[in-house]
Amino acid sequence: MRSPRPSPGAAEPSQAQAQSETKSQARSGTKPSALGLGRNLYEEVTARIVAQLEAGRFPWVQPWTGSGAPALGLPRNGATGRRYSGINILLLWDAAVENGFATQNWLTYRQAQAAGGQVRRGEQGTIVVFADRFVPEKEKERAAREGGEPGAVAFLKRFTVFNLSQCEGLPAPDEIASPPVEREAIPVAEALIAATLADFRIGGERAFYDPSKDFIRVPPQTAFGDQINYYRTCFHELAHWTGHPTRLGRNQSGAYGSKDYGREELVAEMGSAFVCASLGIVPTVRHADYLGAWLETLREDNRAIFKAASAASKAADLLLAFGEAGARSDDAAGAR
Template sequence: MPHTPNRRADREAEPRNLYDEVTRRIIAELEAGRLPWVQPWSNTVGAGPCAGLPRNAVSGRPYSGINVLILWGAVIEAGYPSQGWLTFRQAIAAGGSVRKGEHGTCVVYADRFTPEAEKTRAAQEGGEARAVPFLKRFTVFNTAQIDGLPEGLFAEPAPLPDREVEPIGECLITASGIDFRVGGSRAYYAPEADFVGVPPQPAFRDQINYYRTCFHELTHATGHASRLARNLKNAFGSKDYAREELVAEMGSAFLCASLGIVPTVRHADYIGAWLEVLHEDNRAIFRAASQASKAAEWLLARFADASDTMVEGRAAA
């Protein structure tokens, strides 16, 4: 009797394999002592990839969630000088062509759909039709792999000059609207009282580390029930605590990259706890990266509004 392919089983297995594949890659990086969201970015244009979020080279739209880690990893591994990416068809539509022999990078798209059978069931029995989550993969190529693209199609992110870090950092802190207190000897977020506390800036050897730390704690604060409502009631050393630290680490990195600041690590000593979480759950890094993107976007939206207001105020003066 001929073998009949089990298409449903194949569809269900592919997402699991994709989760496993990406998680294994992140685990390998962590076990080697490297953090996929903190890489040797360059602060000099032309000397290597500058800090910035990967973006679609035509629309300029930034990638988010796990795709940031996947594409950052590809940039570093291959030594690409660009953060711009296109699908094969987008490259052709833009007037370019992927060079023969080049291999693309697989990124993922998560969404939900409602099967027709579920719609029918809901119509007959009442209630809401249940949507089914799905994960789809597609391939993109770095602009460095594509010939013939129009000059100036994609503007590489410029590193933020040191003299501009302070005003931009302060603007983001203020625009967040989060209770922010400077003083004491440690940096933390107090969930119940809902405030961020950080040591005074002179306590940091480098000024930039003050703002990196602020971004880490502000990412924690986005998890408050009045904002993005993440689970912040977790005991120190617990797996939920490690998960939230993972969100804050990546959220800070995404914020830094969005602003042109080289990301760094605040809690490298948590690598062991993160590895334990990822070994147990092949979706943990996907959830953490998604939550980190949402946290960064929440803060950046308020920063953008504040920046626009400042520009309008200067124009009216």
């Protein structure tokens, strides 16, 4: 929490390719994904997220397969290796949980074929989305008459992907290592926290980020019932930290209990989940501290979950970049 007083991840195809994917899915005998083709996409996704929250399920808590099994991590494109981002993380995690998939590698129908495999007949694909823009003809004509730049209209494209578990003839991927044992420090998490150079203060009984003074305070790790949740909390507060005007510049002016405050909490909660997934950390489920505020926000604005997931991905990417920069520095030092 904050002190009460203070691009898509996978290589997206063109529209023609997306249409081709739909035809390929039909040839494979699959049905359209649970996201239907005839409804407003923002409404569809928001309705699904709201239903999960009402059922007490948090769609941004990464799935895992049980004791001793590897953490699935962030979903990624199995052909390019690029991670999906934003709302697509939630859509693909949801599909993994619903279907019991043991991998977070996803492919289009054509990518599976190009890799020497095949989507099994009858498998149902999962729809993911990405933002695009186009300039209407009338807007081009207006700009030509009046001068200036034509205005573009934002819209969402969708295309279908299949989990590697739905394919045959493809090798099993190397997955992220097993979740760390509880009550032990996690070196990769400790290194990332240190690499941010954030003003990070340990002590007290509350965890919060103070945006006016730009510092984070968290209780000591031994104060946590499940010590692995110390890292979830650290990355939650670091996600708030990324919103400072000198970093990503999010609106953090909302008073405690306000809608703006709730929106920022949603960004931080998902941002923490994305970082934990990337590092292979599996915290326990967060209590629904702000569940009512989240549901109210999502019901009022069917684009809110898209905006929050996008902001959370940017926050997670910024934090993870500190770790990558530190690793490069260590490699360079070792080479000298």
